[in-house]
Amino acid sequence: MHNDLAAATKVVALGRPPRVPDGSLNQPVTFASTYHAGGPTGYGREGNPSWQALEDILGDLEGGFAVAFSSGLAASSAAISLLREDAVIVQPISAYHGVTEQFAEREAAGRTTVQRVDITDTAAVSAAAGAADMVWLESPTNPKLDVADIATIGGAAREAGALVVVDNTFATPLLQRPFELGADIVVHSATKLLAGHSDVQCGVVVTRDATMAEKIREHRTLHGAIPGPMEVYLTVRGIRTLAVRLERAQANARELAARLRDHLAVRLVRYPGFGTMIAIELHTGPEGSDRAAESVNLWVHMTSLGGVESSLERRRRWPAESTTVDESLLRLSVGIEDVEDLWADLSKALEA
Numbered sequence: 001m002h003n004d005l006a007a008a009t010k011v012v013a014l015g016r017p018p019r020v021p022d023g024s025l026n027q028p029v030t031f032a033s034t035y036h037a038g039g040p041t042g043y044g045r046e047g048n049p050s051w052q053a054l055e056d057i058l059g060d061l062e063g064g065f066a067v068a069f070s071s072g073l074a075a076s077s078a079a080i081s082l083l084r085e086d087a088v089i090v091q092p093i094s095a096y097h098g099v100t101e102q103f104a105e106r107e108a109a110g111r112t113t114v115q116r117v118d119i120t121d122t123a124a125v126s127a128a129a130g131a132a133d134m135v136w137l138e139s140p141t142n143p144k145l146d147v148a149d150i151a152t153i154g155g156a157a158r159e160a161g162a163l164v165v166v167d168n169t170f171a172t173p174l175l176q177r178p179f180e181l182g183a184d185i186v187v188h189s190a191t192k193l194l195a196g197h198s199d200v201q202c203g204v205v206v207t208r209d210a211t212m213a214e215k216i217r218e219h220r221t222l223h224g225a226i227p228g229p230m231e232v233y234l235t236v237r238g239i240r241t242l243a244v245r246l247e248r249a250q251a252n253a254r255e256l257a258a259r260l261r262d263h264l265a266v267r268l269v270r271y272p273g274f275g276t277m278i279a280i281e282l283h284t285g286p287e288g289s290d291r292a293a294e295s296v297n298l299w300v301h302m303t304s305l306g307g308v309e310s311s312l313e314r315r316r317r318w319p320a321e322s323t324t325v326d327e328s329l330l331r332l333s334v335g336i337e338d339v340e341d342l343w344a345d346l347s348k349a350l351e352a
Protein backbone atom coordinates (compact mmCIF):
# COMPACT_ATOMS: atom_id res chain seq x y z
CA MET A 1 0.00 0.00 0.00
CA HIS A 2 2.89 2.35 0.80
CA ASN A 3 5.45 0.79 -1.51
CA ASP A 4 5.88 4.03 -3.40
CA LEU A 5 7.22 5.82 -0.29
CA ALA A 6 10.85 5.86 0.82
CA ALA A 7 11.67 4.39 4.23
CA ALA A 8 12.69 7.85 5.48
CA THR A 9 9.14 9.02 4.67
CA LYS A 10 7.46 5.92 6.08
CA VAL A 11 9.01 6.34 9.53
CA VAL A 12 7.33 9.75 9.70
CA ALA A 13 4.04 9.05 7.93
CA LEU A 14 2.89 5.54 8.91
CA GLY A 15 1.07 4.38 12.02
CA ARG A 16 -1.17 7.43 12.39
CA PRO A 17 -4.90 7.60 13.13
CA PRO A 18 -7.35 8.50 10.31
CA ARG A 19 -7.29 12.14 9.14
CA VAL A 20 -10.59 13.37 10.55
CA PRO A 21 -11.35 16.91 11.82
CA ASP A 22 -9.89 17.33 15.30
CA GLY A 23 -8.66 13.74 15.32
CA SER A 24 -5.34 13.28 17.05
CA LEU A 25 -2.30 13.42 14.74
CA ASN A 26 -0.49 10.81 16.83
CA GLN A 27 -1.90 7.52 18.03
CA PRO A 28 -2.87 8.40 21.63
CA VAL A 29 -1.73 6.34 24.60
CA THR A 30 -4.57 4.13 25.79
CA PHE A 31 -4.28 3.11 29.41
CA ALA A 32 -6.74 0.26 29.74
CA SER A 33 -6.73 -3.18 31.32
CA THR A 34 -10.28 -3.80 30.13
CA TYR A 35 -12.84 -2.53 27.59
CA HIS A 36 -16.62 -2.31 27.46
CA ALA A 37 -18.08 -5.64 26.43
CA GLY A 38 -19.13 -6.43 22.87
CA GLY A 39 -15.92 -5.69 20.95
CA PRO A 40 -13.26 -8.01 19.51
CA THR A 41 -10.59 -7.19 22.13
CA GLY A 42 -12.26 -7.22 25.51
CA TYR A 43 -9.24 -7.36 27.80
CA GLY A 44 -5.92 -5.49 27.99
CA ARG A 45 -3.68 -8.53 27.48
CA GLU A 46 -5.44 -9.25 24.18
CA GLY A 47 -4.86 -5.87 22.57
CA ASN A 48 -4.33 -2.17 22.94
CA PRO A 49 -4.86 0.51 20.25
CA SER A 50 -1.42 1.95 21.13
CA TRP A 51 0.28 -1.23 19.85
CA GLN A 52 -1.25 -0.85 16.40
CA ALA A 53 0.86 2.16 15.37
CA LEU A 54 4.14 0.37 16.11
CA GLU A 55 2.97 -2.86 14.47
CA ASP A 56 1.79 -1.00 11.35
CA ILE A 57 5.12 0.82 10.97
CA LEU A 58 7.42 -2.15 11.59
CA GLY A 59 5.26 -4.51 9.53
CA ASP A 60 5.42 -2.16 6.57
CA LEU A 61 9.14 -1.37 6.91
CA GLU A 62 10.12 -5.05 7.07
CA GLY A 63 7.42 -6.22 4.64
CA GLY A 64 5.47 -8.56 6.93
CA PHE A 65 3.15 -8.83 9.94
CA ALA A 66 4.50 -7.30 13.16
CA VAL A 67 3.66 -8.19 16.77
CA ALA A 68 4.93 -5.91 19.58
CA PHE A 69 6.41 -7.29 22.81
CA SER A 70 7.61 -5.96 26.13
CA SER A 71 11.30 -6.41 25.25
CA GLY A 72 13.62 -7.84 22.64
CA LEU A 73 14.06 -11.01 24.69
CA ALA A 74 10.29 -11.45 24.98
CA ALA A 75 10.19 -11.20 21.18
CA SER A 76 12.95 -13.80 20.70
CA SER A 77 11.28 -16.11 23.23
CA ALA A 78 8.03 -15.93 21.25
CA ALA A 79 9.85 -16.75 17.99
CA ILE A 80 11.60 -19.73 19.62
CA SER A 81 8.23 -20.96 20.94
CA LEU A 82 7.29 -21.93 17.37
CA LEU A 83 9.72 -24.88 17.60
CA ARG A 84 8.87 -28.48 18.40
CA GLU A 85 10.29 -29.99 21.60
CA ASP A 86 12.96 -32.00 19.73
CA ALA A 87 13.99 -29.18 17.40
CA VAL A 88 17.50 -28.63 16.07
CA ILE A 89 18.65 -25.01 16.13
CA VAL A 90 21.65 -23.47 14.43
CA GLN A 91 22.91 -20.43 16.27
CA PRO A 92 25.91 -18.06 16.05
CA ILE A 93 28.82 -18.94 18.39
CA SER A 94 28.81 -15.34 19.47
CA ALA A 95 25.53 -13.44 19.61
CA TYR A 96 23.40 -11.49 22.07
CA HIS A 97 23.97 -13.41 25.31
CA GLY A 98 20.30 -13.37 26.38
CA VAL A 99 19.23 -15.23 23.24
CA THR A 100 22.13 -17.65 23.63
CA GLU A 101 20.97 -18.34 27.19
CA GLN A 102 17.38 -18.92 26.03
CA PHE A 103 18.68 -21.63 23.70
CA ALA A 104 20.96 -23.06 26.41
CA GLU A 105 18.01 -23.27 28.80
CA ARG A 106 15.99 -25.29 26.27
CA GLU A 107 18.99 -27.47 25.53
CA ALA A 108 19.60 -28.17 29.24
CA ALA A 109 15.97 -29.24 29.61
CA GLY A 110 16.41 -31.67 26.71
CA ARG A 111 14.04 -29.68 24.52
CA THR A 112 16.46 -28.66 21.78
CA THR A 113 19.73 -29.56 20.10
CA VAL A 114 21.78 -26.44 19.48
CA GLN A 115 24.54 -26.31 16.92
CA ARG A 116 26.77 -23.25 17.29
CA VAL A 117 28.42 -21.94 14.14
CA ASP A 118 30.66 -19.12 12.99
CA ILE A 119 28.11 -17.16 10.95
CA THR A 120 30.82 -15.70 8.70
CA ASP A 121 31.56 -19.27 7.50
CA THR A 122 28.71 -19.41 4.98
CA ALA A 123 29.48 -22.96 3.80
CA ALA A 124 29.48 -24.32 7.37
CA VAL A 125 26.25 -22.51 8.29
CA SER A 126 24.56 -23.66 5.07
CA ALA A 127 25.62 -27.26 5.73
CA ALA A 128 24.31 -27.07 9.32
CA ALA A 129 21.05 -25.55 8.04
CA GLY A 130 20.42 -28.76 6.09
CA ALA A 131 19.69 -30.64 9.33
CA ALA A 132 18.04 -27.81 11.26
CA ASP A 133 14.51 -26.72 12.13
CA MET A 134 15.58 -23.13 12.77
CA VAL A 135 18.60 -21.11 11.74
CA TRP A 136 18.97 -18.15 14.09
CA LEU A 137 21.03 -15.38 12.58
CA GLU A 138 22.00 -12.13 14.17
CA SER A 139 23.59 -9.85 11.63
CA PRO A 140 25.61 -7.85 12.42
CA THR A 141 26.21 -9.77 15.65
CA ASN A 142 26.37 -8.28 19.12
CA PRO A 143 29.13 -7.50 20.04
CA LYS A 144 31.62 -8.74 17.42
CA LEU A 145 29.78 -7.24 14.44
CA ASP A 146 30.11 -10.36 12.29
CA VAL A 147 27.94 -10.27 9.19
CA ALA A 148 26.09 -13.30 7.77
CA ASP A 149 25.39 -13.97 4.09
CA ILE A 150 21.65 -14.20 4.79
CA ALA A 151 20.69 -14.83 1.14
CA THR A 152 22.97 -17.87 0.66
CA ILE A 153 22.21 -19.35 4.09
CA GLY A 154 18.50 -18.63 3.56
CA GLY A 155 18.58 -20.59 0.29
CA ALA A 156 20.11 -23.65 1.97
CA ALA A 157 17.67 -23.40 4.88
CA ARG A 158 14.66 -23.18 2.57
CA GLU A 159 15.70 -26.34 0.74
CA ALA A 160 15.87 -28.11 4.10
CA GLY A 161 12.60 -26.62 5.34
CA ALA A 162 14.31 -24.77 8.21
CA LEU A 163 12.95 -21.45 9.44
CA VAL A 164 15.41 -18.57 9.15
CA VAL A 165 15.22 -15.96 11.90
CA VAL A 166 17.20 -12.73 11.70
CA ASP A 167 17.76 -10.51 14.71
CA ASN A 168 17.81 -7.20 12.82
CA THR A 169 18.42 -4.99 15.88
CA PHE A 170 21.79 -3.61 14.75
CA ALA A 171 20.83 -2.91 11.12
CA THR A 172 17.16 -1.82 11.48
CA PRO A 173 14.91 -2.25 8.41
CA LEU A 174 16.43 0.94 7.00
CA LEU A 175 19.77 -0.79 6.41
CA GLN A 176 18.77 -4.45 5.96
CA ARG A 177 15.49 -6.10 4.97
CA PRO A 178 15.91 -9.80 5.81
CA PHE A 179 12.68 -10.94 4.11
CA GLU A 180 14.13 -9.82 0.77
CA LEU A 181 17.10 -12.10 1.54
CA GLY A 182 14.94 -15.16 2.27
CA ALA A 183 14.35 -14.87 6.03
CA ASP A 184 11.05 -16.09 7.53
CA ILE A 185 11.05 -14.17 10.81
CA VAL A 186 12.66 -10.91 11.93
CA VAL A 187 13.06 -9.96 15.58
CA HIS A 188 14.01 -6.58 17.01
CA SER A 189 15.07 -5.22 20.32
CA ALA A 190 13.20 -1.95 19.76
CA THR A 191 14.89 -0.85 23.00
CA LYS A 192 17.93 0.07 20.90
CA LEU A 193 17.97 2.05 17.64
CA LEU A 194 14.25 1.99 16.93
CA ALA A 195 13.26 3.75 20.15
CA GLY A 196 16.64 5.45 20.12
CA HIS A 197 16.67 7.40 23.40
CA SER A 198 17.65 4.85 26.05
CA ASP A 199 14.40 5.37 27.95
CA VAL A 200 12.25 2.37 27.03
CA GLN A 201 12.28 -1.41 26.57
CA CYS A 202 10.28 -2.90 23.74
CA GLY A 203 10.54 -5.71 21.19
CA VAL A 204 8.96 -6.77 17.91
CA VAL A 205 8.54 -10.02 15.96
CA VAL A 206 7.78 -9.71 12.25
CA THR A 207 6.78 -12.68 10.11
CA ARG A 208 6.16 -13.01 6.41
CA ASP A 209 3.31 -15.41 7.04
CA ALA A 210 -0.03 -14.25 8.50
CA THR A 211 -0.76 -17.61 10.17
CA MET A 212 2.61 -17.57 11.89
CA ALA A 213 1.98 -13.99 13.04
CA GLU A 214 -1.29 -15.18 14.58
CA LYS A 215 0.60 -17.89 16.51
CA ILE A 216 3.06 -15.29 17.76
CA ARG A 217 0.18 -13.05 18.82
CA GLU A 218 -1.48 -15.97 20.66
CA HIS A 219 1.81 -16.64 22.44
CA ARG A 220 1.90 -13.01 23.59
CA THR A 221 -1.67 -13.22 24.87
CA LEU A 222 -1.12 -16.51 26.67
CA HIS A 223 2.33 -15.84 28.15
CA GLY A 224 1.68 -12.17 28.79
CA ALA A 225 4.84 -10.40 27.55
CA ILE A 226 2.74 -7.43 26.42
CA PRO A 227 4.31 -4.01 25.93
CA GLY A 228 3.12 -1.10 28.06
CA PRO A 229 1.16 1.50 26.09
CA MET A 230 3.51 4.30 27.21
CA GLU A 231 6.55 2.28 26.14
CA VAL A 232 5.02 1.70 22.73
CA TYR A 233 4.18 5.39 22.40
CA LEU A 234 7.80 6.31 23.16
CA THR A 235 9.07 3.70 20.70
CA VAL A 236 6.87 5.12 17.93
CA ARG A 237 7.99 8.64 18.87
CA GLY A 238 11.59 7.47 18.52
CA ILE A 239 11.00 5.83 15.15
CA ARG A 240 9.80 9.17 13.71
CA THR A 241 13.45 10.37 13.70
CA LEU A 242 15.09 7.01 12.92
CA ALA A 243 16.20 7.97 9.41
CA VAL A 244 17.93 11.21 10.43
CA ARG A 245 19.44 9.68 13.57
CA LEU A 246 20.82 6.79 11.54
CA GLU A 247 22.22 9.05 8.85
CA ARG A 248 24.13 11.15 11.39
CA ALA A 249 25.25 8.29 13.63
CA GLN A 250 26.40 6.23 10.64
CA ALA A 251 28.48 9.12 9.30
CA ASN A 252 30.03 9.53 12.76
CA ALA A 253 30.74 5.79 13.02
CA ARG A 254 32.37 5.67 9.59
CA GLU A 255 34.69 8.54 10.50
CA LEU A 256 35.53 7.17 13.95
CA ALA A 257 36.22 3.67 12.59
CA ALA A 258 38.71 5.12 10.11
CA ARG A 259 40.48 7.16 12.78
CA LEU A 260 40.52 4.26 15.28
CA ARG A 261 42.42 2.11 12.77
CA ASP A 262 45.32 4.55 13.10
CA HIS A 263 45.19 4.86 16.90
CA LEU A 264 48.27 3.38 18.55
CA ALA A 265 46.33 1.74 21.41
CA VAL A 266 43.98 -0.11 19.04
CA ARG A 267 44.89 -3.63 17.89
CA LEU A 268 41.74 -4.40 15.89
CA VAL A 269 38.73 -2.43 14.66
CA ARG A 270 35.55 -4.42 14.00
CA TYR A 271 33.28 -2.33 11.79
CA PRO A 272 31.03 -3.88 9.13
CA GLY A 273 31.12 -0.75 6.93
CA PHE A 274 27.57 0.30 7.79
CA GLY A 275 25.51 0.92 10.91
CA THR A 276 26.27 2.75 14.12
CA MET A 277 28.29 0.15 16.05
CA ILE A 278 32.05 -0.35 16.27
CA ALA A 279 34.00 -2.83 18.39
CA ILE A 280 37.68 -2.36 19.15
CA GLU A 281 40.28 -4.60 20.75
CA LEU A 282 43.26 -2.99 22.48
CA HIS A 283 46.97 -3.79 22.74
CA THR A 284 46.73 -2.99 26.46
CA GLY A 285 44.30 -5.84 27.23
CA PRO A 286 41.26 -5.72 29.53
CA GLU A 287 42.96 -3.36 32.00
CA GLY A 288 43.56 -0.83 29.22
CA SER A 289 39.91 -1.14 28.14
CA ASP A 290 38.65 -0.63 31.70
CA ARG A 291 40.88 2.44 32.06
CA ALA A 292 39.55 3.86 28.79
CA ALA A 293 35.93 3.20 29.81
CA GLU A 294 36.51 4.96 33.12
CA SER A 295 38.31 7.91 31.49
CA VAL A 296 35.60 9.12 29.10
CA ASN A 297 33.72 12.32 29.87
CA LEU A 298 31.41 12.85 26.90
CA TRP A 299 30.98 9.20 25.92
CA VAL A 300 28.87 7.35 28.49
CA HIS A 301 30.22 4.23 30.19
CA MET A 302 27.15 1.99 30.21
CA THR A 303 25.57 -1.06 28.64
CA SER A 304 22.87 -1.01 25.96
CA LEU A 305 23.23 0.81 22.66
CA GLY A 306 21.45 2.66 19.88
CA GLY A 307 20.63 5.85 21.76
CA VAL A 308 21.29 9.41 20.58
CA GLU A 309 24.20 9.52 23.05
CA SER A 310 27.49 7.73 22.32
CA SER A 311 28.32 5.00 24.81
CA LEU A 312 30.84 2.25 25.35
CA GLU A 313 31.60 -0.71 27.56
CA ARG A 314 33.99 -3.64 27.84
CA ARG A 315 31.67 -6.53 27.11
CA ARG A 316 33.55 -9.19 29.08
CA ARG A 317 32.84 -7.24 32.29
CA TRP A 318 29.63 -9.30 32.11
CA PRO A 319 30.21 -12.92 33.17
CA ALA A 320 27.46 -14.04 30.77
CA GLU A 321 29.28 -12.70 27.70
CA SER A 322 30.71 -15.34 25.36
CA THR A 323 34.33 -16.31 25.99
CA THR A 324 34.84 -16.09 22.23
CA VAL A 325 34.70 -12.31 22.71
CA ASP A 326 38.16 -10.84 23.35
CA GLU A 327 38.69 -9.73 26.99
CA SER A 328 39.70 -6.26 25.79
CA LEU A 329 36.79 -5.77 23.38
CA LEU A 330 35.12 -2.39 23.83
CA ARG A 331 31.74 -2.10 22.14
CA LEU A 332 31.08 1.44 20.95
CA SER A 333 27.56 2.66 20.22
CA VAL A 334 27.96 5.82 18.16
CA GLY A 335 25.42 8.57 18.67
CA ILE A 336 24.57 11.80 16.94
CA GLU A 337 26.91 14.27 18.67
CA ASP A 338 29.55 16.30 16.82
CA VAL A 339 32.16 13.84 15.56
CA GLU A 340 35.14 16.03 16.55
CA ASP A 341 33.91 16.18 20.16
CA LEU A 342 33.46 12.40 20.13
CA TRP A 343 36.94 11.82 18.75
CA ALA A 344 38.61 14.23 21.17
CA ASP A 345 37.08 12.46 24.18
CA LEU A 346 37.57 8.90 22.88
CA SER A 347 41.13 9.27 21.61
CA LYS A 348 42.20 10.86 24.90
CA ALA A 349 40.54 8.07 26.92
CA LEU A 350 42.32 5.44 24.81
CA GLU A 351 45.65 7.05 25.65
CA ALA A 352 44.88 6.75 29.40
Ligand SMILES: *Cc1c(COP(=O)(O)O)cnc(C)c1O
Pocket residue numbers: 071072073074096098099138142167169170188189190191192201202203
Ligand atom coordinates in the same frame (compact mmCIF):
# COMPACT_ATOMS: atom_id res chain seq x y z
C1 LIG B 1 19.57 -5.83 23.41
C2 LIG B 1 19.45 -6.91 22.42
C3 LIG B 1 18.48 -7.90 22.57
C4 LIG B 1 17.56 -7.98 23.77
O1 LIG B 1 16.69 -6.89 23.81
P1 LIG B 1 15.97 -6.38 25.16
O2 LIG B 1 15.08 -5.31 24.66
O3 LIG B 1 17.07 -5.90 26.06
O4 LIG B 1 15.26 -7.54 25.73
C5 LIG B 1 18.38 -8.86 21.57
N1 LIG B 1 19.20 -8.85 20.50
C6 LIG B 1 20.15 -7.90 20.33
C7 LIG B 1 21.02 -7.94 19.13
C8 LIG B 1 20.31 -6.90 21.29
O5 LIG B 1 21.27 -5.98 21.13
